[in-house]
Amino acid sequence: MILENGVVRTMDPSLPVARSLAIAGERIAGGVGAHETALPTPDVVDLGGRCVVPGFTDSHVHFPTWSLSQRDVKLDGVTSLAEALARVRAHPRSGSWIRGTGWRSAEWAEQPAKEALDEVTGETPTVLWSKDYHSLWLNSAALARAGGDLEVEGGVVERNESGEPTGILREESAWQFRARFAMPSEDEFVDATREGLRIAASRGVTAIHDKDGWLGAPGIFQRVAERDGLTLRVWQSVPFDRLAELEALGLHAGIGDDYLRIGYLKGFMDGTLGSQTAWLLDGSGVCITSGEELAGVIRAGARAGWPVAVHAIGDRANREALDAFEATRQEWAPLGLRHRVEHAQCLAPEDLARFGALGVACSVQFSHAPSDRDLAERFWGGRLEGTYAFRSLWDSGALVANGSDAPVEELDPLAGIRAGVLRTIDERPAWRPEEAVTVEQALVAVPTEQVVPERGDLRRLAVDAVDDGQTHRLVGDAQHVLGERRRRLRQRRTKQLFRVAHCHRRLLGKRFTKSSTR
Numbered sequence: 001m002i003l004e005n006g007v008v009r010t011m012d013p014s015l016p017v018a019r020s021l022a023i024a025g026e027r028i029a030g031g032v033g034a035h036e037t038a039l040p041t042p043d044v045v046d047l048g049g050r051c052v053v054p055g056f057t058d059s060h061v062h063f064p065t066w067s068l069s070q071r072d073v074k075l076d077g078v079t080s081l082a083e084a085l086a087r088v089r090a091h092p093r094s095g096s097w098i099r100g101t102g103w104r105s106a107e108w109a110e111q112p113a114k115e116a117l118d119e120v121t122g123e124t125p126t127v128l129w130s131k132d133y134h135s136l137w138l139n140s141a142a143l144a145r146a147g148g149d150l151e152v153e154g155g156v157v158e159r160n161e162s163g164e165p166t167g168i169l170r171e172e173s174a175w176q177f178r179a180r181f182a183m184p185s186e187d188e189f190v191d192a193t194r195e196g197l198r199i200a201a202s203r204g205v206t207a208i209h210d211k212d213g214w215l216g217a218p219g220i221f222q223r224v225a226e227r228d229g230l231t232l233r234v235w236q237s238v239p240f241d242r243l244a245e246l247e248a249l250g251l252h253a254g255i256g257d258d259y260l261r262i263g264y265l266k267g268f269m270d271g272t273l274g275s276q277t278a279w280l281l282d283g284s285g286v287c288i289t290s291g292e293e294l295a296g297v298i299r300a301g302a303r304a305g306w307p308v309a310v311h312a313i314g315d316r317a318n319r320e321a322l323d324a325f326e327a328t329r330q331e332w333a334p335l336g337l338r339h340r341v342e343h344a345q346c347l348a349p350e351d352l353a354r355f356g357a358l359g360v361a362c363s364v365q366f367s368h369a370p371s372d373r374d375l376a377e378r379f380w381g382g383r384l385e386g387t388y389a390f391r392s393l394w395d396s397g398a399l400v401a402n403g404s405d406a407p408v409e410e411l412d413p414l415a416g417i418r419a420g421v422l423r424t425i426d427e428r429p430a431w432r433p434e435e436a437v438t439v440e441q442a443l444v445a446v447p448t449e450q451v452v453p454e455r456g457d458l459r460r461l462a463v464d465a466v467d468d469g470q471t472h473r474l475v476g477d478a479q480h481v482l483g484e485r486r487r488r489l490r491q492r493r494t495k496q497l498f499r500v501a502h503c504h505r506r507l508l509g510k511r512f513t514k515s516s517t518r
């Protein structure tokens with residue numbers, strides 16, 4: 001197959017742009033030359049000037065959770081308690097639970113509570129996640145499942161004046177409730193994930209760094225792989241506290257096959273902006289893991305051959321994480337382990353340059369900046385300088401990788417790129433435009449070729465979808481065709497080389513197109 005008459009952005013500095021791309025069997029053969037055109041039946045696709053880029057990597061996604069959330073009551077953008085209740089009432093019922101996601105009550109006049117929810121759900125147990133997945137809103141039937149057993153370390157159980165739970169659980173209390181009393185079955189996850197893979201492919205996502213290790217994602221992906229194969233590559237997390245088991249088995253990072261690899265340990269320093277549980281330098285917020293504890297995890301991980309990814313939102317959480325990476329550097333740096341901070345949202349300005357200096361990656365979400373702008377100004381007003389400072393991080397030499405944090409934001413790499421470049425998702429002008437990245441930077445941050453060393457997640461998909469007619473038809477009206485990097489292709493002998501995962505119909509927008517061709 002030959003893709004011609006377009007702009008092929010290889011993301012490879014040795015040949016950044018080509019006008020055409022030839023795919024021979026299972027390999028990208030390079031630009032079009034005598035050899036390729038001499039193929040017996042070259043399929044030729046006229047790109048009509050459209051752009052070809054490598055498949056997208058989503059560097060932070062809770063894939064099975066996101067997949068399942070596609071079936072949930074959607075509470076995003078709801079501006080009042082009454083509106084939330086109306087959506088729950090109207091949602092078609094299926095299964096024995098009502099599940100929902102996306103509420104954010106900071107601006108609501110009336111706060112969520114179990115009584116209000118009971119009126120629309122009756123006896124059906126109901127669990128509604130906040131947009132950041134750090135708070136859970138339950139009705140009485142769901143609360144009853146716990147029999148009052150709600151308090152856990154690192155958790156918050158909201159109570160009314162008489163000491164009775166209001167139905168709002170935060171942090172560890174919320175997650176423990178779900179794990180103990182409200183887990184969807186593995187079959188539900190497998191089913192939803194199969195559907196999720198189709199949606200991801202339609203959006204050009206060919207690799208993910210999954211964060212759902214805690215709920216058994218490796219087993220879910222394995223079942224999907226055995227049943228119909230995976231259509232994206234998974235670089236999988238495992239929670240910190242499972243390290244001993246990995247160690248006992250003698251496993252180190254990278255175990256798996258080309259599509260599914262267990263790659264890193266994951267944990268949390270703190271909560272989030274939306275739940276006001278981010279750990280800040282003024283002492284407010286929730287500390288889930290202290291810097292000292294993290295240093296212990298990093299050391300133990302290094303001994304067993306595992307890099308660490310740690311969620312850190314507040315400026316204190318980020319500082320403690322950086323201190324821990326710095327204090328343990330001699331133990332992990334010689335091993336070539338690539339650690340990462342997930343989110344890195346609010347940074348003390350003096351900490352910005354430490355990521356690049358230490359070689360700790362920033363796994364950020366471009367989309368969070370414009371969608372959090374109002375909350376950030378409200379809760380972090382005095383500390384905006386180092387907040388969502390993607391461009392400053394980039395310029396300081398940090399390795400910046402972008403992800404969606406789906407289901408917190410939609411799994412949509414183009415939306416992420418737009419958010420990173422435009423810093424707005426509505427009619428308002430860019431929010432702190434000095435922190436916008438260029439299109440080129442955004443594209444590099446999205447495929448994140450560089451985040452994980454060679455062996456890991458970042459080789460792209462196999463060839464089988466290229467010739468399936470379906471893809472061919474899509475190419476005809478595409479804006480983007482997603483391919484593999486040429487350099488890697490030349491190096492590789494076997495399969496795994498290329499898949500036109502998807503071709504996008506949506507334009508990135510006029511402003512976007514202009515700056516991308518500067």
Ligand SMILES: [Zn+2]
Pocket residue numbers: 060061062211405
């Ligand atoms: Zn996340």
